[in-house]
Amino acid sequence: MTIEQSTIKQTTMAAAFIATLKRDLLISFKKKNDVVNPFMFFVIVVSLFPIGISPDSDRLSEIAAGVIWISVLLASMLSMDNLYRSDYEDGSLEQLLLSPHPLFFMVLAKNLSHWLVSGLPVVLISPLLAYMLNLPQAAYFTLICSLLIGTPIMSLVGSIAVALTVGLGSRGLILAVITLPMSVPVLIFGTLSVQASLNNTSPAGYLALMLAMLAVAVSLAPLASATALRISVN
Amino acid sequence: MWLWFSKLGSPKWFYELSGRWLPWLIAAMTIFITVGVIWGLLYLPPDYQQGYTSRILIVHVAVAGTSLAFFPLMAVAGVITMVWRMKLADMVAKMAAPIGAWFSFLTLATGSIWGSISWGTWWEWTDARLVTMLFQLFLLLGVISLRSALEDQDKAAKACALLSIVGLINVVVIKYSVEWWNVLHQVASPVSLSADSPNGPQFWIAIAIMIVAMYLFLSVSLILATRNEILQRERRSQWVQDLVRQS
Amino acid sequence: MSSAISESLRDEPNSQAMLSAQNLFCERDERVLFSELNFALDKGQVLQVQGSNGSGKTTLMRILCGLNDSYEGSIYWHGEKIERQTESFFASLLYIGHRAGVSKVLTPIENLRWSCSLKQQIDDEQILSALAEVGLRGFEESPCYTLSAGQQQRVSLARLLASPAQLWVLDEPFTTLDRTGVALLEKMLQTQAASGGAVLVTTHHKLDIPALNILSLG
Amino acid sequence: MLEAIQFSSFSEFIHMGGYGFKIWSVYGLFAIFIAANLLLPMRKRKQILREQKRRLTINDEISRNI
Numbered sequence: 001m002t003i004e005q006s007t008i009k010q011t012t013m014a015a016a017f018i019a020t021l022k023r024d025l026l027i028s029f030k031k032k033n034d035v036v037n038p039f040m041f042f043v044i045v046v047s048l049f050p051i052g053i054s055p056d057s058d059r060l061s062e063i064a065a066g067v068i069w070i071s072v073l074l075a076s077m078l079s080m081d082n083l084y085r086s087d088y089e090d091g092s093l094e095q096l097l098l099s100p101h102p103l104f105f106m107v108l109a110k111n112l113s114h115w116l117v118s119g120l121p122v123v124l125i126s127p128l129l130a131y132m133l134n135l136p137q138a139a140y141f142t143l144i145c146s147l148l149i150g151t152p153i154m155s156l157v158g159s160i161a162v163a164l165t166v167g168l169g170s171r172g173l174i175l176a177v178i179t180l181p182m183s184v185p186v187l188i189f190g191t192l193s194v195q196a197s198l199n200n201t202s203p204a205g206y207l208a209l210m211l212a213m214l215a216v217a218v219s220l221a222p223l224a225s226a227t228a229l230r231i232s233v234n
Numbered sequence: 235m236w237l238w239f240s241k242l243g244s245p246k247w248f249y250e251l252s253g254r255w256l257p258w259l260i261a262a263m264t265i266f267i268t269v270g271v272i273w274g275l276l277y278l279p280p281d282y283q284q285g286y287t288s289r290i291l292i293v294h295v296a297v298a299g300t301s302l303a304f305f306p307l308m309a310v311a312g313v314i315t316m317v318w319r320m321k322l323a324d325m326v327a328k329m330a331a332p333i334g335a336w337f338s339f340l341t342l343a344t345g346s347i348w349g350s351i352s353w354g355t356w357w358e359w360t361d362a363r364l365v366t367m368l369f370q371l372f373l374l375l376g377v378i379s380l381r382s383a384l385e386d387q388d389k390a391a392k393a394c395a396l397l398s399i400v401g402l403i404n405v406v407v408i409k410y411s412v413e414w415w416n417v418l419h420q421v422a423s424p425v426s427l428s429a430d431s432p433n434g435p436q437f438w439i440a441i442a443i444m445i446v447a448m449y450l451f452l453s454v455s456l457i458l459a460t461r462n463e464i465l466q467r468e469r470r471s472q473w474v475q476d477l478v479r480q481s
Numbered sequence: 482m483s484s485a486i487s488e489s490l491r492d493e494p495n496s497q498a499m500l501s502a503q504n505l506f507c508e509r510d511e512r513v514l515f516s517e518l519n520f521a522l523d524k525g526q527v528l529q530v531q532g533s534n535g536s537g538k539t540t541l542m543r544i545l546c547g548l549n550d551s552y553e554g555s556i557y558w559h560g561e562k563i564e565r566q567t568e569s570f571f572a573s574l575l576y577i578g579h580r581a582g583v584s585k586v587l588t589p590i591e592n593l594r595w596s597c598s599l600k601q602q603i604d605d606e607q608i609l610s611a612l613a614e615v616g617l618r619g620f621e622e623s624p625c626y627t628l629s630a631g632q633q634q635r636v637s638l639a640r641l642l643a644s645p646a647q648l649w650v651l652d653e654p655f656t657t658l659d660r661t662g663v664a665l666l667e668k669m670l671q672t673q674a675a676s677g678g679a680v681l682v683t684t685h686h687k688l689d690i691p692a693l694n695i696l697s698l699g
Numbered sequence: 700m701l702e703a704i705q706f707s708s709f710s711e712f713i714h715m716g717g718y719g720f721k722i723w724s725v726y727g728l729f730a731i732f733i734a735a736n737l738l739l740p741m742r743k744r745k746q747i748l749r750e751q752k753r754r755l756t757i758n759d760e761i762s763r764n765i
Contacts, residue, residue, distance in 0.1 A: 010600065016598060019595050020599075026587065026591060030586040030587070091582035092583070092584055095599060098599075099600065100568045181369045181372040181373050185408055188412065192415065220403075227396055228396055234389055234550065234551065276712075286715040290721070340729070454737065479755060481752065
C-alpha cells in the first residue's frame with residue numbers, strides 16, 4: 001500500500017459541512033443541559049419582568065417587545081459560551097482548523113447548529129411569552145419574523161467574540177462586555193419593527209434592513225470568527 | 235526581509251523620529267490649547283439663543299470630533315498588525331484604546347453638562363451622538379479588557395487587532411441605526427448639538443482651533459505612551475539599554 | 482543551536498523532500514526557542530524531535546502543521562511554500578496533539594466519522610476495522626467519557642489508520658499509552674514509513690525504528 | 700484686544716450668565732483630562748527608566764563578578 005494523493009478520496013466541502021453540522025447537533029442532543037438551560041433562562045427572565053415592573057397589562061404590552069428582545073439577547077449570549085469551548089479543550093478545534101476545506105464554512109456549520117438548538121427554540125416559544133406579556137395580536141407575526149432574522153445575526157456576531165476569548169481560562173464577563181454593545185443595531189431594528197406593526201404601519205422596511213444585516217453577517221462574520229479561532233489556537 | 239525590517243527597525247526609528255518631533259508638537263499643542271481656551275472663555279460672544287453655553291460646546295465638539303478618530307486609527311493599526319505583523323502598529327493600537335476611552339468619557343461628561351443647561355436634563359436618549367458615543371466607549375472598554383485578559387502578547391495583538399476592525403464596522407452601523415431610531419421616535423426633539431442654531435463665525439473659528447488643538451493633543455499623548463511601550467517591549471535590545479544607561 | 486539534518490538545504494528548498502524547513506526562527510515571550518533551524522523529511526522517514534521541557538518541541542510541531550504562524554523562515558511541502566497550498570497540505574496531513582481531539586460525549590465511532598470526514602470520504606466499515614486494530618473492539622458505541630485516557634488516545638490513533646495521509650505529525654503520542662499501545666504505535670509508525678509516508682514525532686521514548694532520524698532542539 | 704473681551708468685570712466672568720459652575724467644571728474636567736494624559740505617561744517613563752537602569756546595573760555587576 002502506498003500513500004499517494006490520488007488514491008485518497010477527498011471529501012467535498014458540502015460533505016464536511018454536513019458532517020460538522022451533524023456532529024454539533026449530536027453533541028447538543030447528548031449534552032441536553034447546554035441547550036435546555038439557556039432556554040429556561042430566557043423563559044425565567046421574561047417572567048421576572050412583570051414582577052419587577054408592573055403587572056398592569058397596558059404597561060406590559062408597551063414593553064413586551066423590548067423585554068423579549070433583551071431576554072433573547074442575554075440567553076443567546078449565555079448559550080454562546082459553549083460554541084467553541086469544549087472543542088478547544090478536547091482538541092477537536094485543532095482538527096477543525098486543519099481541515100482542507102475553508103474554515104469559513106466549518107464555522108458557518110457550527111453557527112448554524114448553534115442557532116438551531118439555541119436560537120430557534122427561543123423564537124418558537126416567543127409567541128407564548130408575548131401573550132403572557134399582553135403584546136397586541138397584531139404584532140405577533142412581526143415579532144416572530146424579526147426574531148427569526150435577528151437571532152442568527154446575534155449567533156454570527158457573538159461567535160466572533162467567543163472565538164476571540166475561547167482560550168481564556170477565566171472569561172468571566174468579558175464575553176458580555178464585547179458582545180452586548182455589538183448587538184445594539186439588531187435590538188434597535190427588532191424592536192422598531194414590532195413597534196411599527198403596533199402603530200399599524202408596515203414593518204417590512206425594518207425587516208428588509210434586518211435581512212440585509214443578516215446577509216452581511218453571514219458573509220463577513222464567519223470570516224472574522226475563523227480568523228479569531230486561528231489567533232486563539234495559535 | 236520585510237519581517238526583519240518591521241520587527242527590528244521600526245520601533246527604534248519611531249522612537250528617534252518622535253523624539254525629534256515631540257518638542258515641536260508639544261509647543262504647537264500648547265499654543266493651540268491656550269489660544270483656543272482663552273478665545274473661548276474671554277472673547278467668544280454669548281450666543282443669542284444658547285447664551286454662554288457655546289463655551290461648553292467648543293470643548294465638547296472638539297473632544298467629540300477627535301474621539302471619532304480612535305476606532306479608524308485602531309482598525310488601521312489592526313490591519314497593519316495582522317497583515318505585516320508590525321509590532322509598532324500594535325503598540326500604537328494598545329496605547330490608543332485607553333486614551334480613546336478617556337476622550338469618549340470626556341465627550342459624554344461635557345455633553346451631559348451642556349445638556350443639563352440646554353435640555354434641562356443630564357442625559358437624553360434622543361441625542362444620537364451621545365448614545366453612539368456611549369456605545370463607542372463600551373466597545374473601547376471591551377478592547378481594553380480583551381487586551382488585559384490575554385497574557386500572550388502576540389495573541390493579544392492579533393485578537394485586539396481583529397476586534398478593533400470588527401469594532402469599527404460596529405460603531406458605524408450603531409451610529410446609523412441609532413440615528414434612525416431617533417428619527418422614528420418622534421419625541422419632541424431638543425436642540426441638537428449640530429450647527430442648526432445660528433452661531434457667529436467667532437464660534438466656528440474657536441471650534442476649528444480647538445479641534446486642531448485636540449488632534450495635536452491626541453498625537454502628543456499617544457506618542458508619549460507609545461514611547462513608554464517601546465522602552466518596555468524593546469528593553470532587551472541594545473539601543474534601549476544604551477539609552478537607559480545614558481539617562 | 483540545533484543540529485541540521487541536511488545542511489545543503491540552506492540555499493535552495495529540496496524539491497525532493499516531502500517536508501522541509503529553512504531558517505526557522507521562533508521567539509516566544511521574548512525568549513528565542515530556536516533559530517536557523519533547517520531540516521528535511523522525506524518519504525519513508527520518521528523524524529523524532531527531541532529536546533528538554535520547554536525547548537519548543539510542541540511549538541515546532543504546531544508551526545510545521547500550520548496551527549501557529551508566529552515564526553520566521555520558510556516551510557516547504559513538496560518544494561513549495563505551505564502558505565501557498567494550505568488546502569492540499571492540510572488534506573495530506575494528520576495531526577495528533579496533546580489533546581486527543583476526541584469529544585467526550587460522543588462515542589469513538591461518532592468521533593471518527595466527523596474527524597475523518599473533514600479530510601476524506603470514509604465509511605463505517607473502515608472506522609470499525611481501524612478501531613478494532615487499535616484494540617477498541619467492544620467500545621465502539623460507548624461514550625468517550627467512559628474510556629480511560631489511554632483508550633481515548635487510541636481513538637485518535639485509529640484516525641491514523643482509518644484515513645491514510647502522507648504526513649503524520651504526532652506530539653507526544655506515547656504518553657498515555659500502555660505497553661501494548663506503545664508497541665502498536667511503533668508498528669504503525671514503521672508501516673507508515675514503509676508505505677511511503679512520513680512521520681514527525683516528539684517523544685522522550687526511545688524508538689526502535691530503522692528509518693529513524695533525530696532532530697534535537699535546545 | 701482688551702475691548703473685545705466679553706466681560707466687563709471679573710465676577711461676571713466667573714458667573715457666566717448664571718452657568719458659571721457648569722461651564723467652569725467643563726473646563727476643569729478638560730484641564731484634568733489633558734494634564735492626566737500628559738503627566739501620567741511622563742511619570743511612567745521615569746519609572747520605566749529607573750527600573751530598567753536598576754536591572755541593568757544588577758546584570759552588569761553579576762557579569763563583572765563572573
